[in-house]
Amino acid sequence: GQNIDQPTEMTATEGAIVQINCTYQTSGFNGLFWYQQHAGEAPTFLSYNVLDGLEEKGRFSSFLSRSKGYSYLLLKELQMKDSASYLCAVLDSNYQLIWGAGTKLIIKP
């Protein structure tokens, strides 16, 4: 079966760095996505990785290792507004998006 694992909840301090991990087992791979979802709102696109390595976009970076079935989202200089759920999703061989359950990130002052 297809499976995406990420921690249920993480807590971090304002100004710090946090890394949210995601491991996956899917039938085929056409890319891995990270989305941010604030409570009561729809998800917003953060990043897309299809090749191994690190993609940096401002305070957010996303890493992919296809051989390990592993990705992480790195958030630097955390701000209170970063408190949200972070969703990892993989596009499988049928171009269907397989979603993780999401990681709820709590930022404390």
Place this chain on the structure above:
Amino acid sequence: GAVVSQHPSWVICKSGTSVKIECRSLDFQATTMFWYRQFPKQSLMLMATSNEGSKATYEQGVEKDKFLINHASLTLSTLTVTSAHPEDSSFYICSARELKGRVEFFGPGTRLTVL
């Protein structure tokens, strides 16, 4: 990024009535659109995938006669919840993907409350 709109943002209706939700891609042509449902504090649940000009593909357990999907043009898909009941109250979110694109861009969602 691409912009997807949804209308209405929220709707309250009586049990037994039908509700139509519109999803539009504003600055790109969406050959594929997706409809999700999300209950409070739960994960996104894909309801159906629709390709422009063809019938929608429904996920297991989703009643196609209850949740009617029409994707009549490259910029518009509609979801009609027929004979809505209180258990249909949820957050309905659409997303869109352009031809040869891989990223799904989400609409802002529609909060449905059935009394």
